[in-house]
Amino acid sequence: MTQLFLGIDIGTYETKGVLVDSAGAVFATARSRHGISTSLPGHVEQDAMDVWWSDFTRVSRELVGQLAPDDEILAVSCSAIGPCVLPVDAQLNPLRPAILYGVDTRADAQIADFERRIGRDEIVRRSGNTLTSQSAGPKIAWIIENEPEVAEATRWYMTSQSFLVARLTGEVVIDHATAGYYHPFYDLARGSWDLTGFTDLLRVEQLPALRWSSEVAGRVRAEGAFETGIPAGTPVLTGTTDAVAEAIGASVLDDGDLMLMYGSSGYMIRVVSEPIADPVLWSAPFAFPNRYVLAAGTSTAGTATRWIADVLGLDEGKGDAALFAELMRLVHDAPVGAGGVVHIPHFSGERTPFHDAGARGVFAGISLTTSRADMARAVVEGVAHSVVAAVRSYAEIGMEPKRVMSIGGGTKNDVLMQTVSDLLGFEQNLAATIGAAYGDAILAALALDTTSQADIRDNWVSIDATVAPRAGDDPAVATLSRAHDEFLATYRALRGRFAEEETTE
Incomplete structure (x- = not known):
């Protein structure tokens, strides 16, 4: 039995x-x-x-x-x-x-x-x-x-x-x-x-x-x-x-643990030991008594990469895995920084840190030399920029993570993972988990006292790989840092513009 x-x-x-x-x-x-x-x-x-x-x-x-x-x-x-x-x-x-x-x-x-x-x-x-x-x-x-x-x-x-x-x-x-x-x-x-x-x-x-x-x-x-x-x-x-179930399924259980979830949108949960009010991050209880979370989210992640694959006319006939492989071949054909093209993936507004429902997607820096590969890489790097902007909200209130577990379909995107680690300057542990349903099963096991949180962390959840940041003096990191500054400056320059246009139509 x-x-x-x-x-x-x-x-x-x-x-x-x-x-x-x-x-x-x-x-x-x-x-x-x-x-x-x-x-x-x-x-x-x-x-x-x-x-x-x-x-x-x-x-x-x-x-x-x-x-x-x-x-x-x-x-x-x-x-x-x-x-x-x-x-x-x-x-x-x-x-x-x-x-x-x-x-x-x-x-x-x-x-x-x-x-x-x-x-x-x-x-x-x-x-x-x-x-x-x-x-x-x-x-x-x-x-x-x-x-x-x-x-x-x-x-x-x-x-x-x-x-x-x-x-x-x-x-x-x-x-x-x-x-x-x-x-x-x-x-x-x-x-x-x-x-x-x-x-x-x-x-x-x-x-x-x-x-x-x-x-x-x-x-x-x-x-x-x-x-x-x-x-x-x-x-x-x-x-x-x-x-929350995704976090539990990735063994994000202790104060200082951060989950980075790369799905159709992005979501982050940092576990804390007391409630912390903040105007940018979401504060809420965690799944267990005497534990709380500071959460953040982006509105678009995987949906942006799917969108650019469709716009570029990549072949869907062989299934999602083949489509993703074709997209990533294009991404790798472009240089770090996407040839100067910066993408803002605010297709459905944006959540953390801007909380701007009227924000919309933007490409900046396109020229006559911009290629399909540049556009594809710009979208992937744009998703990374949005994730980084959200995660940096933790550092702004002194809540930098101590341990990072990354999950979701986006962890298969090596360019996305490396760009995020480079810009944030910390390692991401790619958790070997099958998602929130596994976290639900963990929650049930903990409820019936058949296991412990230490056992979950040490024995139930393993790490597939660790993505370390490149050195700060690496030219690729400098290129990405400049692109991130351009990402933020472009958003700020356009903030409210699209909402105004929708109002006047």
Whole structure:
């Protein structure tokens, strides 16, 4: 008999599941692709039933189908994109598609209204953060103001994993790590909901009960067992967002650890021992008591490289791996610095450090000698510049990382990895992990006390490679440093320009 932990993660474009044994070995994996909806500029949504629950049940059934009769699932943990806003009725039926995390930028007017209501200083004092597109509170207000019939029927405003846990167990809960992004409705210092100044919008009862990610929320009910194949009575954890699960899956657990996640967008989590309020970085609880995070994010990473591959007409017929290889051949054909071309990959605005929903993508420095290879390399280096700009926010408040674990599909891009390490001046350890679903399984194992955080760090998660920075006097580093200065200067020169143009159209 094999005792196993089931972890399932719902990402932006793909759902992944994994069964892991009590020693951390992967027993089985499964995945399912899906998409997002962008019906209006700044609106990014997913359907909770057709995407989240459908994928969850499909992946769980595939994994459970690989079990022997005497194998046992000890616990289930799930993560998903977030923070999201999903209004549901009393029977847990979604009332509209879910509004996604920081890539959805519709709530600027509500952010301004919240700042008028209680003031920016009170928002930062209460939440540890300023309000940005990553904040869920203004998106709840957007629903209340723009879809009053939905708001009237709403029993709870949930995030993604809350919905999945509720479908499995009937329990309506949210982890502190995600609730910390429901600013300004969550008091970071007290670890509780606080609707002071907003009681005309909603009631505390419309928000899920608060739990730690590693707490058992409930057990699989008969209905959940029928749809997922998971045995009734199996413990289900509260779970967390995909980014926190990714960090756990990369053994980012201790104060000073930093996760650099290179996915369709970029995301960073630095673990700290106390809440730290900052106007640029996002402060929130971590998955465990007495641990917090300082987080940052970029709006575009892998989506930019996919975009340039499409624009350059690279062949998709042989699959993603061949397409990426063809793109990287072009990238390596160009010199460091992309022949003087600088790219700003703000296709969907930008998050850290600018928090500028109106920002847009830019190429600067193009000449008649600019080649396709220069353009390809400029995009890759542009993604690196955006990551570096975000990560340097930690140093600006004295929170430089002590240990860096890098994960995600972007770690396969050697130019991206080397450029980031060169500009930041520190090593990146490329973690051998299969992602957030593995972090979910780790969370389940920790919840049942079958392992320890030290064991996770030392034995469960290994390092594939380490990317060290080149020497500071290397000509390539000097070229990249000049390009980074140009990246920042170009953004600052154009800040607000695109928003003004959209307003006048």
